[in-house]
Amino acid sequence: MHEMSITQSVVEICTQNAGGRRVTAVILEIGDLSGVVPDAIEFCFEACTRDTLLDGARLLIERVQALGRCRDCKAEFALSAYYDPCPACGGFGVDVFSGEELRVKELEVE
Ligand SMILES: [Zn+2]
Structure with missing residues (x-):
């Protein structure tokens, strides 16, 4: 499952940055074009954090709107999908x- 391995790497990143302290909350940025389903990440999070420094941590997901810039007229606009004109x-x-982002924006540690 795609989201399971993504969630595992999120947990690894958080563990590396926690400096051995317990993590109480994770703020994750997920872009609308990243292809990642936030509900699926939430679903995997509890299983992936069990017996880690993130056990019991809250997961907060911030959606990032897709924005594009036209190469011809330089207009900036919201995209609902790739290849929108x-x-x-x-x-x-x-x-x-x-x-397109998928990144750990913030960690709260004890
Ligand atoms: Zn244009």
């Missing part, structure tokens, strides 16, 4: 600059 000029040359 530019709403200003209809161009398809769009650089995605937000919405």
Whole structure:
């Protein structure tokens, strides 16, 4: 399961950064285009944190909206999917600059 291995690597990152202290909360940023399903991460989190420094920690997920910038007219706009055309000029040359992230934003430790 995709989300299980993602959750395991999140737990590893948190463990490395916790400095041996117990983690009480994790704030995770998930971009709308990351392909990661937040509900599935929440589902896996409890199983992945058992008997680790994160045991019992709260998981807070922040969604990051997908944003693109048109290469032709430089307009910036919200994307609902990859390959959305530019709403200003209809161009398809769009650089995605937000919405692909999957990262641990913050840790709360004891
Ligand atoms: Zn454009």
